[in-house]
Amino acid sequence: MKPALRNPWTYIAFVVPTLLLYSLFFVYPVIVSFIYGLYRWDGVSAKAFIGIDNFTRLLDDATFLKSLGNNIYFMAFSLIVNIPLVFLISIAISKVRRMRGFYKSAVFIPVVISTATVAILFGVLYDYDSGLFNQALRAVGGESWAREWLSNPHLAMLSILIANAWQNIGFFIVLCLAAILNIPKEIGEAAKIDGVDGWNETRFVTLPLVRPILFVMLLLTVSGTLKVLDIVQIMTNGGPFQSTEVMSTYMLKVGFRSMELGYGSAIGVAMFIITMAMTGILHRISRTEEVHF
Amino acid sequence: MDRMLQTNASARTGTTGGGSGLNGRIRRGQLPMHLLLWAYVIVTLFPLVWLLLSSFKTNREITVNTWAPPSRINFSNYKAAWESAHIGSYAVNSLYVTLAACLLTLLLSSATAFALSRMRYKGLSKNIFAFILIGLIVPPSAVFIPLYQLVTDLHLMNTLRSLILVYCTYALPITIFILHAFMQSIPRELEEAGIMDGLGAAGLFARIILPVTVPALVTVFILAFIGNWNEYIFSQLFVTTESLRTLPTGMATFNDGYRTNFSSLSAAVIISILPVLAVYMFLQRQIIDGMTAGSVKG
Numbered sequence: 001m002k003p004a005l006r007n008p009w010t011y012i013a014f015v016v017p018t019l020l021l022y023s024l025f026f027v028y029p030v031i032v033s034f035i036y037g038l039y040r041w042d043g044v045s046a047k048a049f050i051g052i053d054n055f056t057r058l059l060d061d062a063t064f065l066k067s068l069g070n071n072i073y074f075m076a077f078s079l080i081v082n083i084p085l086v087f088l089i090s091i092a093i094s095k096v097r098r099m100r101g102f103y104k105s106a107v108f109i110p111v112v113i114s115t116a117t118v119a120i121l122f123g124v125l126y127d128y129d130s131g132l133f134n135q136a137l138r139a140v141g142g143e144s145w146a147r148e149w150l151s152n153p154h155l156a157m158l159s160i161l162i163a164n165a166w167q168n169i170g171f172f173i174v175l176c177l178a179a180i181l182n183i184p185k186e187i188g189e190a191a192k193i194d195g196v197d198g199w200n201e202t203r204f205v206t207l208p209l210v211r212p213i214l215f216v217m218l219l220l221t222v223s224g225t226l227k228v229l230d231i232v233q234i235m236t237n238g239g240p241f242q243s244t245e246v247m248s249t250y251m252l253k254v255g256f257r258s259m260e261l262g263y264g265s266a267i268g269v270a271m272f273i274i275t276m277a278m279t280g281i282l283h284r285i286s287r288t289e290e291v292h293f
Numbered sequence: 294m295d296r297m298l299q300t301n302a303s304a305r306t307g308t309t310g311g312g313s314g315l316n317g318r319i320r321r322g323q324l325p326m327h328l329l330l331w332a333y334v335i336v337t338l339f340p341l342v343w344l345l346l347s348s349f350k351t352n353r354e355i356t357v358n359t360w361a362p363p364s365r366i367n368f369s370n371y372k373a374a375w376e377s378a379h380i381g382s383y384a385v386n387s388l389y390v391t392l393a394a395c396l397l398t399l400l401l402s403s404a405t406a407f408a409l410s411r412m413r414y415k416g417l418s419k420n421i422f423a424f425i426l427i428g429l430i431v432p433p434s435a436v437f438i439p440l441y442q443l444v445t446d447l448h449l450m451n452t453l454r455s456l457i458l459v460y461c462t463y464a465l466p467i468t469i470f471i472l473h474a475f476m477q478s479i480p481r482e483l484e485e486a487g488i489m490d491g492l493g494a495a496g497l498f499a500r501i502i503l504p505v506t507v508p509a510l511v512t513v514f515i516l517a518f519i520g521n522w523n524e525y526i527f528s529q530l531f532v533t534t535e536s537l538r539t540l541p542t543g544m545a546t547f548n549d550g551y552r553t554n555f556s557s558l559s560a561a562v563i564i565s566i567l568p569v570l571a572v573y574m575f576l577q578r579q580i581i582d583g584m585t586a587g588s589v590k591g
Contacts, residue, residue, distance in 0.1 A: 005484075006413045010494040014408035015421060018401045018465060025462040026428055029439035036439060043442075089333055092326045099327075105577045106334045109341075112573050112580060113566050114523035116541035120548045121562055124347070124555055125340055130356040132343050139360070166337065174585055198322065227432040230525045234545050248434045255438045256530075264438045272435040279430070 033272075036265035043261050054266035064267065066242055067250040068274070070157060074246065075225040077161045082169055083217060089169075090176040091202055104177060107170040115167065119234035122163035126150050153243035156236050160244055164231055168224075172217050179213035180206060215286035219279055226275045247271050341566075348559035355555050370560035377551075378561045382536060383543035384568070390453050390528075390539060391521040394460035398468055398517050399510060401461070406472035407498045411484070422473065428466030437530065444531055455531045456539070460524060464517040471516075471586060475509035476502060515576070515583030522569075540565055 037054055039047040058064050093103045110118065125132040126149035137145035149159040183206065191201045229248040232238065238245035238253070247267060255264025347355050348370055349363035358364075375381065405425075409418040440459070449455035479502060487501045503510075525541040532538055538546065544565055551558050573580055 003413060004488045004493050004497060005411060007494045010498075011408050011412050011414055013495075014404040014412075014498075018405040018425075018469070019421070021401065021458065021462050022425060022428065022465055025440065025443070025459055026431075026436070029436035029443060030431055032439035032442075033436050089330065092329050096323050096326045096330065098323075103330050103334065104581070107337060108577075108581055109570070109573070110337060111584065112519060112569050114525065114541045114544075114569075116523070116525045116545050117562055117565055120544055120558065121340060121344060123548060124344065124558055124562070127555065130352075130359060130555060132340065132359075135359040166340070170337070171584070174581055178585070223432065227434045229434060230541075233526075234548065251434070252437065256441075261438055261442075268435040268438060272431060275432055276430065 033265045033268050036262050037269045039262040041262040042259045054263050058266060058270055063242060063245060063250060067245045067247045070244060070246050071226050073157060074161065074228055075222060078221045078225055082165050086169055086172040086176050090173045090180055091206060093177050094180040104174060107173050110167045111171045115230040116234055118163060118167045119231045123235060126159055150236055151240050153241050156240060156244045160232055160235050163235065175217065176210065176213055179210040183209050215282065219282050222278050222282060223275055226271065344559050345563055347555060348563045350556055352554065352556050370556040371564065374557045374561040374564060378547040379543060380561060380564050383538050383540045386453060386537060387522055387540040390456045390460065391518055393457045394521050395514055395517045397457065397461040398464045399514060402465055402468040403472055403503060403506065403510065404498065406469050406476050407502055410473045410476040411502065412494060425466050425469055429470065433463055441530055451532055451534050451537060453537060456528055459527050460521045464520065468513045468517060471513050472506065472509055475506055479505055511579060512583045512586050515580055516586060519584055
């Protein structure tokens with residue numbers, strides 16, 4: 001009997017279409033991206049090979065460095081503000097007995113809304129004359145408290161970060177909650193019998209046991225904030241005065257507005273390398289972290 | 294991956310037990326938690342409620358009576374938004390692109406995951422699988438420029454087909470990854486009955502493995518659907534014809550044109566999120582599980 005699961009024609013028919021599509025729209029552009037990065041090219045005239053000049057230029061490009069700095073700011077804010085809030089809310093949800101499903105569903109609502117819509121929504125909320133933020137501030141402290149949220153270079157980035165947090169925190173809460181609820185409840189009960197109170201249980205029992213999910217959240221935050229694009233492009237498109245420029249918005253401007261396709265590709269490659277390096281380091285650290293119940 | 298799916302599963306069941314003697318003490322201690330959570334939920338949902346109220350007001354009312362409910366419920370903002378923003382046609386484009394890309398993704402990736410996880414070409418399959426998983430670590434933003442050139446060269450610029458093909462391609466790695474893990478866990482005995490009945494590999498796939506994989510297919514379908522439905526940047530790069538825009542890019546364009554007309558803008562945003570929220574009401578659990586299943590992608 002011919003083994004049914006060794007049929008080369010079926011295998012080819014099942015695998016090759018996927019590989020063709022994947023190679024054409026993913027692998028090929030990735031390779032080309034690295035090649036374009038070595039050329040000066042405006043998309044019309046002939047390409048000029050310039051070696052790694054595009055990459056050395058990155059190191060002197062104040063706007064690129066500013067963009068990278070903004071990505072790091074984005075990352076730092078998400079790590080310092082969002083993640084503790086995620087832990088706080090998910091621990092609270094895990095401690096309550098009633099309405100757990102309601103809380104989980106409610107905090108997840110912003111996650112299903114598209115980033116484009118969230119950006120527009122916050123554009124309305126941040127409006128100087130009638131936006132929610134300024135109207136609330138005026139109600140508390142009078143006219144002088146109103147701010148130009150998106151057109152003030154010192155506030156624009158913060159405004160985007162708040163909108164981004166509003167959209168993303170629910171996703172992390174659900175991940176973190178799942179990890180907390182996955183801890184066998186015998187552990188919590190044992191702690192209670194030993195007289196451990198709620199705070200100490202959280203501090204010494206729950207938090208150490210959900211470390212793996214902390215690493216997942218760190219990875220998602222690092223890779224997500226390095227490639228952030230939609231929300232910045234729609235809310236400010238990098239302005240005012242490049243105060244919110246991030247690597248991806250800068251790359252699109254260089255590539256499609258200034259038509260420097262080679263330099264734009266080099267920025268894309270740089271983003272790729274920076275992301276790989278940072279997530280690689282995190283992976284290395286997290287590999288030593290295993291939790292056994 | 295397995296760990297993720299497990300944790301999701303256990304989040305669903307939750308924990309409701311506990312000693313009855315402890316109950317009273319625990320419940321008393323829960324009030325601060327509920328207050329904290331209610332505060333958080335209100336802060337989270339208030340912008341949406343505020344937007345809903347604004348969508349029934351005139352622009353003047355929004356500025357002057359910010360905190361008051363609308364003086365009367367009138368749908369003129371909705372009418373204006375619907376007519377000037379072409380939300381209807383954007384939604385149709387989005388639905389077409391999203392569904393076509395999802396179905397193509399499911400078709401290709403279920404077949405590929407089957408071949409790689411269950412057919413007897415172990416060495417080759419392992420290499421192909423590793424090759425496909427590279428797609429999980431490269432951020433798409435790194436390839437915008439070459440991809441734009443490619444779409445132009447293939448004469449796909451300004452077509453919805455470009456989006457279908459690109460969305461499908463970028464969903465393949467994570468989908469294959471999830472389906473591969475699932476199919477690998479299916480016991481061999483299930484296939485043996487089929488082999489006895491004389492089924493070939495394709496028959497085993499369609500008649501035995503695929504029906505068992507339905508729960509995982511639902512998960513990846515939702516993951517791909519939400520991703521495609523909300524996708525903004527490819528759509529903005531590849532489609533510039535007004536009538537072909539998808540909902541996110543259409544909304545962004547409308548936003549640029551109506552930045553100061555908040556009543557219309559509010560109505561447009563409400564129209565664009567209502568269908569999503571309606572679907573979410575009914576499929577909360579599946580949507581939450583589907584979307585978080587993709588979190589290994591980081």
